[in-house]
Amino acid sequence: MKYLHTRITEVTYPARDHALLRFAAAAEDIPAVPGEFVMIRGDWGCHPVLPRAFSLVESGAHGAVLVKAIGPGTQLLESMKVDDELVVFGALGKGYRIDDSGLRPVLVAGGVGVAPLLFLARELAARGQRPLFLYGAGTEHDLPLADEIAEVAELIITTEDGSVGEQGLITAPLQRALQDGADSIVYTCGPNGMLKAVAGVSQSHNTPCQVALEAPMACGMGTCKGCAVPIPDGSFKYVCYDGPVFDAEVIYGAADE
Amino acid sequence: MKYLHTRITEVTYPARDHALLRFAAAAEDIPAVPGEFVMIRGDWGCHPVLPRAFSLVESGAHGAVLVKAIGPGTQLLESMKVDDELVVFGALGKGYRIDDSGLRPVLVAGGVGVAPLLFLARELAARGQRPLFLYGAGTEHDLPLADEIAEVAELIITTEDGSVGEQGLITAPLQRALQDGADSIVYTCGPNGMLKAVAGVSQSHNTPCQVALEAPMACGMGTCKGCAVPIPDGSFKYVCYDGPVFDAEVIYGAADE
Amino acid sequence: MSERLRTSLGPLTLANPFVNASGTYGYGVEYASFVDVARLGGVSVKGISLLPRPGNSPPRTCETSAGMLNSIGLANIGIDVFLAETLPQLRELGVTVIVNTFATSIEDFVELAARFDNETGIAALELNISCPNVHAGGMHFGVSGAAAAEVTGAVRAVTDLPLMVKLSPEAGDIGEVARGVESAGADMISMINTIRGMVIDVDRRRPMLGQKMGGMSGPAIKPLGVRMVYEVFQQVSIPIIGMGGIASLRDALEYLMAGATAVQVGTANYSEPGISLRLADELEAWCSERDLTVTDLVGCAQGD
Amino acid sequence: MSERLRTSLGPLTLANPFVNASGTYGYGVEYASFVDVARLGGVSVKGISLLPRPGNSPPRTCETSAGMLNSIGLANIGIDVFLAETLPQLRELGVTVIVNTFATSIEDFVELAARFDNETGIAALELNISCPNVHAGGMHFGVSGAAAAEVTGAVRAVTDLPLMVKLSPEAGDIGEVARGVESAGADMISMINTIRGMVIDVDRRRPMLGQKMGGMSGPAIKPLGVRMVYEVFQQVSIPIIGMGGIASLRDALEYLMAGATAVQVGTANYSEPGISLRLADELEAWCSERDLTVTDLVGCAQGD
Ligand SMILES: Cc1cc2nc3c(=O)[nH]c(=O)nc-3n(C[C@H](O)[C@H](O)[C@H](O)COP(=O)(O)OP(=O)(O)OC[C@H]3O[C@@H](n4cnc5c(N)ncnc54)[C@H](O)[C@@H]3O)c2cc1C
Ligand SMILES: Cc1cc2nc3c(=O)[nH]c(=O)nc-3n(C[C@H](O)[C@H](O)[C@H](O)COP(=O)(O)OP(=O)(O)OC[C@H]3O[C@@H](n4cnc5c(N)ncnc54)[C@H](O)[C@@H]3O)c2cc1C
Ligand SMILES: Cc1cc2nc3c(=O)[nH]c(=O)nc-3n(C[C@H](O)[C@H](O)[C@H](O)COP(=O)(O)O)c2cc1C
Ligand SMILES: Cc1cc2nc3c(=O)[nH]c(=O)nc-3n(C[C@H](O)[C@H](O)[C@H](O)COP(=O)(O)O)c2cc1C
């Protein structure tokens, strides 16, 4: 875990309202596994007061995060320029536990959920695997980094309006993939509704599934107790340090059939 | 009085920590006399909440203001760029009442007090006069727009550290100027201490003096009652609508000798 | 503006829910040359007292994080000049006038109310009870339910004008104060007034304001105002006019959904004197997209 | 850090005036790998209760203008685990430990205090009295001087630890509460705790937080905290630890000049977990430029 005062070294705009910010890491790198995240804040004065959580898209000598502008914090970040100051705190949390027993990796991304999964796909490629990557969005403008994914994975895109790829939800190609009989493992990240659906499909095929959750965060490291999510036994898990990546059963419960 | 949603059309940096912002006025111009001011705010979200007062350096089809970065509001303005949105409300207040009885105009500026006085000097030049312009600052970096002044006025500079012009305070050349016998009128703008000293020197030479004051403002148009300054009879004047330009006696009292 | 925006506060009906808050819009007339003040839901004029008041020693305003302090000291022209000069102008302009008024004794409140009661062109009377009661040790009327009820009842007895009482967030139990003024005959409640704060100038090592303390307003206090409106809505049945930090449509919606039937906009007027009309237009669009009226929104966040 | 920064709060002396505020720095141990926690003036640990508590239903935090709300619900590990596992680590690290503690009855407060009294390595006990008193109709201990004095006196009777009582800004009269806890034997006062606010999610038309309301903290509340410290300083003679919105040296100076002998930093830790040490270094430089000590600053804005 590091607390870095750093600067933006590169900004690109992989899709409308999205920016990919790259920043200098410390002399030593930020070590991270896919699914781990950083808390980021610019030099913003008094508002907003809290840093914002972003999954690492890559780690090492440079860190990179994908930012989608949806509110005040992400708008400020999305409009930042090379050389602007950035405070980066991380890497935090528990990432994907990469299977090494030979299961076929199926990565399922929705929206900015693509960020940790591109990192994971590259990690798998480095290990000689070519994962299946299912990428869903509302429309063609909401598919940042699709080209980068295609370099390291077999990519299937769905859009709700059919503007690119298959029309419909990402669960359709997921059903097909898990039906084809190969022993698979699902890694997913995206909006809550999608995660639950993906976990459900995986469970119905007895396929292990790891979900990366989001929750509003203040500290990012387990001390504020802000990022609670209720789990089936009535207790809470904390996204920032129990997760953000969880086995799907922990969050949604075991199959009841 | 106009309330304009406008854009910055030009930014120059006439001295360290100073920016000269030019903005598009409405289809009709902002009419203004020197000493009148505008309230300005950028698209800043919730902080700071109030607009900031700036003397017009010029009016007409374009308005221009000189901003010195000293706090949060002026720092935001100083860092603005061409095409940024600006909300401009004005022109407000009562400016200098330009003498037309033939008195020799002596303009005395301290720091950003130069802004309305450059406007005034140009106005006088347009009327065929070449005023005496006394310009004081701490050091050579704090003399924005000196070149522009030299085009329309006889310029004498003083700096406290002697880095440019005479070493010392602006009251020294003012004493000399008022001693030389010509019937003069003094127009001044600058820090409070300087204004009081300039008014004192003027009064001791029986020279009329108009001072432009500053006060923290919220509304800029006489409704909030925020910008009160106490006057000798125990009552208050309001800088934004009784001023900002006052006859010196109104603020400091008549000569008591 | 359409019927959708019309909002009814007991004896007072407003064409839209946006009223400009007392102290932040002068007497309204100053804005008439560039804002269509008759189209505003209403204007609550600068607080009026029996005698004119010059106000406090400066500085009187300073900024805080996402807010400001003021210690204006209720500077105003007094009731005589207001009735003789200002009210006729407001009538002429067609402004929906809410007369904000304050005093430091019950007798003075009563005298003020009785005089306003005789005038035409006043849509409602708003009592600012956040002033020290000089006859009761300086504790302000707004901090206890009993004191607030006493002044409300006394004023109620002398006026038929729609009566609005403005609550202070400094009450230990704002619900108790709200119940007190309701039971004493208030027709509606406006809330919140400012909460006292201080900024210290660390260079001079003295408070920034001449009066040391000032009332805090602006976006910083919005969560406080919304919370209190939400609480008071559950405890009274008279309508509430919510305020504190409103600077956007979203802010106004928060107050309506918490339980306010109308809102007041204060500090935001300084950066945009026409903001209330802009927000009224935005609310109109927001409501018609969803086929809702303002009335549908009032208190809709109360359910669980 | 030099002698200049040393600050004395009755029975408690701190090497510098910067303490991290309860609930915003966990138990302190979590930061030890990258912040020199022993160099902090102190750490006020997350509020500890007799039994562990899981906390409230989420969402538990949201942002406001220049501030945030939290409705954590005092989630904590409970006194048993704290004493068995956490306190030994804190002793090992050399942290100046302020134990923040809370309960909903006087008996539970007394039991907690008695147990902490037997432990070594606790520099002071901080009573969070902003909790509803379950035996007195749910009104919280912090809103009245009498209730606050009662719990302070009961705790005082069972502990010799330096005793700090943390005041709530929701008291109708915070001076009265301060005088109450002083007379009941508190050694010092810390203030202010959060003030309840609400944010409404206008899309869902429901309060943003699972608990609807949450405590507001951050820069937005700083003027409130500074004003209250300034007021309380005039009414008690025990030292005050000021907090609420401190995020810069200037903010800390405001509190010291208003009358605080030390300060706590809360919300700002989230964006910079080492901020207190940075501010201590900045204060050291500021003081030595002017040849002042922290003690010279305390209350220096109170003059005339
Ligand atoms: C572990 C983790 C990893 C993440 N990784 C990424 C990532 O890689 N890339 C990425 O882009 N994001 C990521 N996020 C999400 C990101 O942190 C949030 O998008 C960000 O915090 C939003 O901040 P904001 O200030 O822009 O919006 P916020 O102010 O926090 O608002 C968020 C949403 O709430 C809405 N809102 C605000 N106020 C109100 C109101 N009063 N009423 C109704 N709605 C309101 C906003 O419009 C917006 O839609 C991640 C989150 C977590 C927890
Ligand atoms: C009629 C009129 C005309 C003007 N014309 C011009 C002009 O032409 N050009 C120009 O540049 N300016 C002009 N000014 C001044 C300008 O309005 C101010 O400089 C501006 O409002 C400052 O805003 P700010 O947000 O930058 O600083 P503010 O936050 O308002 O602060 C001002 C000063 O106070 C200090 N300060 C803030 N907080 C604290 C604290 N807690 N303790 C101690 N000190 C603190 C700041 O460091 C700064 O030095 C004019 C003012 C008036 C009234
Ligand atoms: C400069 C100023 C003067 C005010 N004067 C009065 C007043 O005379 N009477 C009154 O009831 N409220 C007065 N208020 C309080 C406002 O009407 C309003 O309650 C408060 O500012 C909160 O709303 P806001 O955050 O939108 O400003 C004043 C507020 C400000 C900022
Ligand atoms: C997430 C969070 C949790 C808190 N938990 C506690 C607590 O357990 N006990 C307590 O006395 N105060 C608690 N507080 C209040 C802080 O200690 C502090 O009084 C308040 O946040 C104001 O300071 P700040 O503005 O610097 O954050 C908490 C504050 C926050 C933001």
Ligand code: FES
């Ligand atoms: S964000 Fe603070 S505990 Fe998870």
Ligand code: FES
């Ligand atoms: S700034 Fe409002 S009256 Fe002058």
